[in-house]
Amino acid sequence: MPAQPESRPSSVDRYNAFVLRHARRNLTLNALDGILYVTGVALVSRQTVLPGFIHECVTRVDALAAWENRIVGLLGVLMAVSFVLPHQVITAKIVEARKLVKPVLLVLASFERVVWFFAGMAALLLGASNPRAALYVFLACMFLYPFFIGLVNPAWRELMAKTTPVNRRGLLFGLRDFAGGAAGALALLAATRVLSGEAFAFPRNYAILFFGMFTFGMLSMIPISRLREAPHPAARHARPLREAFRRMRLSLREDRMLWRYLICRWTLELTMIANASFFATKALRGGAPEGTLAMTLKFAVAAALARMVWAFIGAQMADRFGFRSVFAASSILKAAAILAALFADAPLYFYAAFFLAVWSQRAMITSRTNYILELAPPGRRPSYVALDNMSRVPLVVAPLVGGWLADVFGYTLPFAAGALMALVAAALFIFVAPEPRRDRPLETVS
Numbered sequence: 001m002p003a004q005p006e007s008r009p010s011s012v013d014r015y016n017a018f019v020l021r022h023a024r025r026n027l028t029l030n031a032l033d034g035i036l037y038v039t040g041v042a043l044v045s046r047q048t049v050l051p052g053f054i055h056e057c058v059t060r061v062d063a064l065a066a067w068e069n070r071i072v073g074l075l076g077v078l079m080a081v082s083f084v085l086p087h088q089v090i091t092a093k094i095v096e097a098r099k100l101v102k103p104v105l106l107v108l109a110s111f112e113r114v115v116w117f118f119a120g121m122a123a124l125l126l127g128a129s130n131p132r133a134a135l136y137v138f139l140a141c142m143f144l145y146p147f148f149i150g151l152v153n154p155a156w157r158e159l160m161a162k163t164t165p166v167n168r169r170g171l172l173f174g175l176r177d178f179a180g181g182a183a184g185a186l187a188l189l190a191a192t193r194v195l196s197g198e199a200f201a202f203p204r205n206y207a208i209l210f211f212g213m214f215t216f217g218m219l220s221m222i223p224i225s226r227l228r229e230a231p232h233p234a235a236r237h238a239r240p241l242r243e244a245f246r247r248m249r250l251s252l253r254e255d256r257m258l259w260r261y262l263i264c265r266w267t268l269e270l271t272m273i274a275n276a277s278f279f280a281t282k283a284l285r286g287g288a289p290e291g292t293l294a295m296t297l298k299f300a301v302a303a304a305l306a307r308m309v310w311a312f313i314g315a316q317m318a319d320r321f322g323f324r325s326v327f328a329a330s331s332i333l334k335a336a337a338i339l340a341a342l343f344a345d346a347p348l349y350f351y352a353a354f355f356l357a358v359w360s361q362r363a364m365i366t367s368r369t370n371y372i373l374e375l376a377p378p379g380r381r382p383s384y385v386a387l388d389n390m391s392r393v394p395l396v397v398a399p400l401v402g403g404w405l406a407d408v409f410g411y412t413l414p415f416a417a418g419a420l421m422a423l424v425a426a427a428l429f430i431f432v433a434p435e436p437r438r439d440r441p442l443e444t445v446s
Contacts, residue, residue: 011233018230026163029223034176040216042184057135080396083146092382097238099231105155112148113217120210127203154382170318174311181307268425273402274418306358323371330363331426342415374436
């Protein structure tokens, strides 16, 4: 008698056993990947290093000097828009057709890292002789970097989900935040010394930082390559790209739990009308005695401490109560941060606002990364990740609107609006958002 095909429950049981058997190893490797990557990102801080490179370039081109603030604003828009483009559907389509995700992720992640090598070469070769060209290449690289992150994101999240049991994802992000916060602070201090050191004049100083991000990014791929991934227990089928978009439209039309989440998420995203970058602007305009550089350093230390402290709180909340509770905490912390900045009249209060803002940001990133993985139906996680990211397209202009309101009406209006939206978001996450662990339980442990 021919052998009978294996039943689905047995394949699921074997998958669960594999995940649990290698959970500790994979947890360590995923955490190490995050620590290395966060260290590299700290070297190219969006708040300090990237605007600093623009400043160095435009001051060497008379025709661009009057456009500096708009170019800095353009940088933020480029990086936000290129991440949320529909190209993520391509990765989701590929990943959902494969039982193993790691090979796809390693290929896509290499493109993401290589962008920083080209940014470093442009700074090194063109920064002194042709700063205009260096600036244009830099802006192109800053468009490509989040573009590739958008391609990587569905694959990375799927691999992270497959290798980490649901009830240990809070612990994973706690480890990443704790060690990454400490390493990132040290890296930022090193970056500041490079930028201000007499031995490294422009453009060599920025080239070193860009090459540093490339190096740490490539190193972070080593632990990824060592992850042990089990083949997905369910059947996987390749579908045309048109079919992938059609299934996403059906999900948006029919999945009420997804809509409940998106409404809550959009409300929280609108709080970016009172972006934390405005806190520093308000402090400096108010005559902060430390000056820009000292304030940046203290903010880096506050951010590192906030990440490390939140690592314990967020991990406990996520693993015990689910990521919906972390979203609600992020909203409450954001409201507190905005109100602290609104009424701040001394540097100490601004640092408190920064501290709360970093807690809120880390809570939102942790919950945003994991919540959708639990909300998505089995086999559809990459598509739901792409939908979640692309849904932010209309909201990327919120900081620009907040900046315009601050310039025209002062900080009170955008800050008050942001705090109100944060409190509304907290209420929505508590009373409206679904709890995936209760409403859509998984067959698999990951």
